[in-house]
Amino acid sequence: MIAEPAPDVDHVFSLTQVEQAIRESWGEDTSDPREGERWTRENPSLGQCDVTCLVVNDLLGGELAAADVYLDGERVEGHMWNRLPCGLEVDLTREQFRQGEIVGEPRFRPRPERFDPAHPRYHRYETYLVLARRGRERLGLSA
Numbered sequence: 001m002i003a004e005p006a007p008d009v010d011h012v013f014s015l016t017q018v019e020q021a022i023r024e025s026w027g028e029d030t031s032d033p034r035e036g037e038r039w040t041r042e043n044p045s046l047g048q049c050d051v052t053c054l055v056v057n058d059l060l061g062g063e064l065a066a067a068d069v070y071l072d073g074e075r076v077e078g079h080m081w082n083r084l085p086c087g088l089e090v091d092l093t094r095e096q097f098r099q100g101e102i103v104g105e106p107r108f109r110p111r112p113e114r115f116d117p118a119h120p121r122y123h124r125y126e127t128y129l130v131l132a133r134r135g136r137e138r139l140g141l142s143a
Contacts, residue, residue, distance in 0.1 A: 011059075013139060018059050019092055022052055025134035030127050034077060045093035051128040052092050053080045055135050057111050061085050065106040071099060079103050 023044065031039035031047035039046050053064055062084040068075045081091035089106075097103070115125040136142065 021135045021138035024138055025131055030131045045096040049080045049093040050124050051131045053082050054128045055132050056082045063108045064111055065108050067106045068104040070102045
């Protein structure tokens with residue numbers, strides 16, 4: 001198990017600064033493509049929700065929100081975003097849904113203290129590390 005970083009309390013960033021740094025850090029290599037869809041510059045938030053919400057959590061704290069996503073009444077995937085300590089919900093990747101998808105009711109939870117390398121989606125943790133490094137560099141923080 002690998003310990004998670006705590007929110008960066010030594011620096012204060014606006015939500016606008018965090019959003020810009022993260023959006024500029026997205027790429028095909030940080031996306032988790034949906035079946036039949038791949039990341040493009042025209043839809044840069046596609047497949048970025050899980051890693052993005054962890055980076056937002058690093059920088060601003062709060063809780064993670066998770067919900068099922070439905071298309072034509074069928075569950076097609078999961079989605080994640082943040083609830084900041086002040087209660088504001090922030091979803092930097094909502095615009096990835098362009099085909100009439102509906103995001104269901106959220107479940108809020110604290111960030112896990114550790115990610116198990118045996119977990120089947122551990123590769124997304126490794127991708128989060130890439131996005132976190134890029135975002136921190138754009139904010140002028142050490143990687």
